[in-house]
Amino acid sequence: MNFGENADTICALSTANGMGAIAVIRVSGPKALEITSGVFSKDLTGKTSHTAHFGYIKSADGQLIDEVLVTVLQKGKSFTGEATAEIACHGSVYIQQQILQLLLENGCRMADPGEFTMRAYMNGKMDLVQAEAIADLIASRSSMAHSLAMKQMRGGFSRELQQLREQLIQFASLIELELDFSEEDVEFADRTQLNNLVREIISVVARLKESFSTGNAIKNGIPVAIVGAPNVGKSTLLNVLLNEERAIVSDIAGTTRDVIEDEIVLDGISYRFIDTAGLRETEDVVESMGIERSYKKAKEALIVLYLLDERNTNAEATLNELTDFRSNYLNEGQQLIVIVNKRDLLSEAFDFLAEYSPVFISAKERSNLEELLGRLRESVTISGVGEEDVIVTNSRHFDALQKAHSDLLKVLEGLENGITGDFVAMDIRQAIHHLGSITGEISTDDLLGSIFSKFCIGK
Numbered sequence: 001m002n003f004g005e006n007a008d009t010i011c012a013l014s015t016a017n018g019m020g021a022i023a024v025i026r027v028s029g030p031k032a033l034e035i036t037s038g039v040f041s042k043d044l045t046g047k048t049s050h051t052a053h054f055g056y057i058k059s060a061d062g063q064l065i066d067e068v069l070v071t072v073l074q075k076g077k078s079f080t081g082e083a084t085a086e087i088a089c090h091g092s093v094y095i096q097q098q099i100l101q102l103l104l105e106n107g108c109r110m111a112d113p114g115e116f117t118m119r120a121y122m123n124g125k126m127d128l129v130q131a132e133a134i135a136d137l138i139a140s141r142s143s144m145a146h147s148l149a150m151k152q153m154r155g156g157f158s159r160e161l162q163q164l165r166e167q168l169i170q171f172a173s174l175i176e177l178e179l180d181f182s183e184e185d186v187e188f189a190d191r192t193q194l195n196n197l198v199r200e201i202i203s204v205v206a207r208l209k210e211s212f213s214t215g216n217a218i219k220n221g222i223p224v225a226i227v228g229a230p231n232v233g234k235s236t237l238l239n240v241l242l243n244e245e246r247a248i249v250s251d252i253a254g255t256t257r258d259v260i261e262d263e264i265v266l267d268g269i270s271y272r273f274i275d276t277a278g279l280r281e282t283e284d285v286v287e288s289m290g291i292e293r294s295y296k297k298a299k300e301a302l303i304v305l306y307l308l309d310e311r312n313t314n315a316e317a318t319l320n321e322l323t324d325f326r327s328n329y330l331n332e333g334q335q336l337i338v339i340v341n342k343r344d345l346l347s348e349a350f351d352f353l354a355e356y357s358p359v360f361i362s363a364k365e366r367s368n369l370e371e372l373l374g375r376l377r378e379s380v381t382i383s384g385v386g387e388e389d390v391i392v393t394n395s396r397h398f399d400a401l402q403k404a405h406s407d408l409l410k411v412l413e414g415l416e417n418g419i420t421g422d423f424v425a426m427d428i429r430q431a432i433h434h435l436g437s438i439t440g441e442i443s444t445d446d447l448l449g450s451i452f453s454k455f456c457i458g459k
C-alpha cells in the first residue's frame with residue numbers, strides 16, 4: 001500500500017450516483033491541487049486551506065464543460081489528511097463524467113470504495129473504529145442507530161478501548177519486570193492487586209461484548225416477534241404497526257403459515273416486526289412447519305409480543321400457556337410483553353394477568369397502540385441501551401472482544417494457579433493484540449481491504 005508522498009492522487013464522485021442539483025467530485029493526494037488546477041481556470045496550489053474558488057472547467061481542446069466552485073483543503077488539514085480539492089459542479093451525469101475523465105487524463109486514478117476514509121485512517125486522522133462508524137452513520141436510518149454511530153465516530157468506544165489497553169500494557173510490563181528479576185525471587189507485581197485488575201478489565205470487556213446483541217439489533221432493526229394462538233390478531237397487529245396490509249388477515253384459524261417480517265422506524269427506533277403462524281397442536285404438516293419457524297423466530301427476537309384475546313378467560317389455562325411459553329421458548333435477556341387484543345370485545349377484567357402487566361389493545365380499531373409503543377421503547381432500554389454506555393454494533397469488534405475476553409480468562413486462571421509470569425505475560429500480550437486490532441493499532445492489508453471495500457465509492 002503506497003501512502004504519503006508516494007500515494008496516487010485519487011478522484012471519485014462523492015455525491016449519490018445519477019442526476020442532482022449539484023454533484024461533488026473529490027480529488028485527494030499529493031498532486032490533487034496541481035491536477036485540479038490543470039483543468040480549472042485558476043491556479044489552486046497556493047490557496048489558503050478551506051477556501052472556495054469560483055471558475056470554469058475546460059477540456060483539453062478548450063471546450064467549456066461547466067461553471068464550478070472548487071474547495072481547497074491543504075495537506076494535513078483535510079478529511080483525508082492529504083491535499084484535497086472538491087469540485088462542486090452542476091449535477092448532470094454528463095458533466096460528472098466529463099470532469100472525472102479530465103481528471104483521469106491529467107494523472108488521477110479512480111478511487112476504490114472507501115479509499116478516502118482509508119487514507120484518513122492511514123494518515124492518523126482517525127482510528128478504524130471511527131472509520132467504520134462513518135459507514136454506519138451513512139447507513140443509519142433511525143435516530144438511535146444514528147446516535148450510536150455518531151458516538152462511535154466521535155471516539156467514545158475508542159477511548160474506552162484505549163483505557164483498557166493502557167491498563168493491560170502497564171500490567172504486562174509489571175509482570176515482565178518481575179521476570180527480569182526472577183533469579184532474585186522478587187515479586188514486583190502484587191498478585192492480589194493484579195488479580196483484581198484483571199477481574200475489573202474482564203468485567204468491562206464482558207459488558208462491551210454483551211452489548212453487541214442490542215447494538216446489532218439497533219443497527220439492523222430490533223427484532224420483535226409477534227406470537228400467540230391462532231386468530232388472536234397477530235397479523236392484524238403487524239399490519240397496524242407497519243401501516244400497510246402486509247399480512248393476510250382472516251377469521252380462519254391458521255391463516256398465517258409462514259413467517260412475515262418488515263422493518264419500520266417508530267419513535268426513532270428501527271424495529272423488525274415478525275409475524276408468525278399461530279401456535280397450536282396441529283396435524284397439518286405445512287402448518288406445523290410454520291409453527292416450528294414461529295418458535296425459532298421467537299427465540300431469535302429481542303422482544304416477544306405474546307398476544308391473547310377475549311377468549312382467554314380461563315385463568316388457569318391462560319397462565320399455564322404463558323408459563324409454558326416462558327420456560328420453553330424465552331431466553332434470558334429477552335423481553336416479554338403480554339398483550340390482550342380485541343379489547344373492543346372484552347367483558348371480563350383479566351385481573352389474573354396482573355403479574356404480566358398486560359397491555360390491552362384493539363388492533364382492529366387501532367386503540368391504545370401508544371401504550372404498546374411506550375412498552376416497546378421501555379423494553380429496548382431495559383435490554384441494556386443506557387444513554388451513557390458504549391455499545392458494540394460491529395461483528396468484527398465483537399469477535400475481537402470475545403478473543404480478548406478468553407485471553408483474559410486465561411490470565412486470571414494463570415494468576416490464580418500461580419503459573420509463571422512468562423506464560424501470564426503471553427496471554428496478556430494476546431489480549432492487548434486483540435483489543436488493538438479493533439481500533440487498528442494493529443492491522444493488515446487484508447483486514448483493511450475487507451473493511452473499506454464495503455464502503456461507498458467516493459467515501
Ligand SMILES: Nc1nc2c(c(=O)[nH]1)N(C=O)[C@@H](CNc1ccc(C(=O)N[C@@H](CCC(=O)O)C(=O)O)cc1)CN2
Pocket residue numbers: 073076077078079086125
Ligand atoms: N464537502 C465536504 N463535506 C463533508 C465532508 C467532506 O470531506 N467534504 N466530510 C467527510 O467525511 C464530512 C465532514 N467531515 C470532515 C472532517 C474533517 C474535515 C477537515 O477539513 N478537517 C481538517 C480541519 C479541521 C478543523 O478545521 O477543525 C483537519 O482535520 O485537519 C472536513 C470534513 C461530511 N461533509
Ligand SMILES: Nc1nc2c(ncn2[C@@H]2O[C@H](COP(=O)(O)OP(=O)(O)OP(=O)(O)O)[C@@H](O)[C@H]2O)c(=O)[nH]1
Pocket residue numbers: 229230231232233234235236237248249250251252253254255256257276277278279341342343344345361362363364365
Ligand atoms: N373485534 C376485533 N377483531 C380483531 C381484532 N384484531 C383482529 N381481529 C380479527 O381477528 C381475526 C383473526 O385475525 P388475524 O390477524 O388473522 O389473526 P392471527 O393471530 O394472525 O391468526 P393466525 O395467522 O391464524 O395465527 C380476524 O377476523 C381479525 O379481523 C380486534 O382488535 N378486535
Ligand SMILES: [Mg+2]
Pocket residue numbers: 234235236247248249255256275276277278
Ligand atoms: Mg396471522
